[in-house]
Amino acid sequence: MSFTFHNLRSGVAASSSDEQFAHAVLEGLSTQPKRLPSWLIFDDQGSEIFTEITQLPGYHPAHCEIEIFQAHQQTITDLLAGSEFRVIELGAGDGGKTQVLLEPWIQRQLTFEYVPIDISEGAIKTLVANLESQFSHGTMSVTGLAADYFDGLRGMSQQESVRNIVLFLGSTIGNMELAAAKDFVQKIRESLNVGDYVMIGFDLMKSPKVLYAAYNDATGVFERFNLHLLDVLNRKLGANFKKEHYVQQGQYNPRTHAVESMIYSTREQVVTIQALAKEVSFGAWEAMQTEHSYKYTLAEIESLATQAGCRVVKHLFDANKNYVDSVWEVVR
Numbered sequence: 296m297s298f299t300f301h302n303l304r305s306g307v308a309a310s311s312s313d314e315q316f317a318h319a320v321l322e323g324l325s326t327q328p329k330r331l332p333s334w335l336i337f338d339d340q341g342s343e344i345f346t347e348i349t350q351l352p353g354y355h356p357a358h359c360e361i362e363i364f365q366a367h368q369q370t371i372t373d374l375l376a377g378s379e380f381r382v383i384e385l386g387a388g389d390g391g392k393t394q395v396l397l398e399p400w401i402q403r404q405l406t407f408e409y410v411p412i413d414i415s416e417g418a419i420k421t422l423v424a425n426l427e428s429q430f431s432h433g434t435m436s437v438t439g440l441a442a443d444y445f446d447g448l449r450g451m452s453q454q455e456s457v458r459n460i461v462l463f464l465g466s467t468i469g470n471m472e473l474a475a476a477k478d479f480v481q482k483i484r485e486s487l488n489v490g491d492y493v494m495i496g497f498d499l500m501k502s503p504k505v506l507y508a509a510y511n512d513a514t515g516v517f518e519r520f521n522l523h524l525l526d527v528l529n530r531k532l533g534a535n536f537k538k539e540h541y542v543q544q545g546q547y548n549p550r551t552h553a554v555e556s557m558i559y560s561t562r563e564q565v566v567t568i569q570a571l572a573k574e575v576s577f578g579a580w581e582a583m584q585t586e587h588s589y590k591y592t593l594a595e596i597e598s599l600a601t602q603a604g605c606r607v608v609k610h611l612f613d614a615n616k617n618y619v620d621s622v623w624e625v626v627r
């Protein structure tokens with residue numbers, strides 16, 4: 296079985312993603328209050344700090360998703376076993392949770408391909424190397440793609456005889472506004488065949504107290520994650536943010552139905568961003584939003600599925616119904 300890695304983030308793709316990055320920063324710093332989209336944080340180091348978040352005892356989305364995969368492994372296997380299949384994971388990160396699904400398939404000698412896609416080249420290289428060191432004699436082939444979600448999906452050949460399942464885990468969909476999530480699932484659907492599956496992890500609406508505890512750890516990993524964005528801006532755009540002049544806190548906002556992470560400027564300061572030829576002023580204790588994590592209801596999830604031309608096959612819950620991995624089939 297083969298284990299390969301491809302980097303699709305060079306040439307035109309790289310310069311268009313740099314432009315997209317600069318545009319998003321310019322737009323986010325020009326609004327009042329300042330507000331930057333969550334995806335900007337994810338370079339190699341951002342992806343590594345996110346892996347640390349998934350290991351925090353209070354970060355329920357990661358623990359719930361592992362519990363769901365352990366409890367419902369057979370349900371997912373029943374959908375796929377019987378013919379050759381391909382598992383495409385968007386934003387795979389370290390792929391740690393996904394391994395809970397993959398291992399029993401390898402043990403049962405099912406033939407399948409795993410295609411993890413992530414914008415972080417480091418994350419995908421490490422993931423492919425880890426899988427190769429553990430499973431080189433098994434029935435799984437691995438094709439790791441360092442790519443934007445849809446560049447990765449577009450770059451794959453489609454064979455009608457191979458059933459696809461696209462995974463989008465870790466409640467990453469919550470980082471999008473509801474309207475953007477609708478466009479996103481529609482685009483996934485457009486790259487699939489009728490009969491293919493999609494499984495998306497959604498964090499469900501719950502007590503704001505639980506949400507507060509999940510996004511404000513005592514060890515400061517969330518703060519490090521959000522402040523890492525300033526390092527990314529310094530590196531990619533030649534900015535001179537000083538991380539020590541900001542603090543972070545996350546809070547559920549009932550108006551947007553999302554946990555919003557803010558970084559607060561601890562003083563009046565002016566930051567220069569060379570690549571944008573821009574100076575940005577911060578007032579003392581001015582907030583800038585750096586993360587958005589939407590909390591879903593089941594009705595919203597079902598409406599997302601049907602609007603994208605999919606049928607909900609099953610909602611897979613953890614025991615406390617804090618989280619759901621929703622499995623959809625493409626129907627038209």
Ligand SMILES: C[S@@+](CC[C@H](N)C(=O)[O-])C[C@H]1O[C@@H](n2cnc3c(N)ncnc32)[C@H](O)[C@@H]1O
Pocket residue numbers: 334337338342345349385386387388389390392412413414415418442443444445463464465466467
């Ligand atoms: C919230 S993390 C989830 C990681 C993993 N799926 C999990 O459940 O723990 C989001 C992942 O998506 C990746 N990512 C963010 N934007 C991306 C994009 N435009 N294209 C591909 N991957 C992206 C990040 O590098 C990161 O690994």
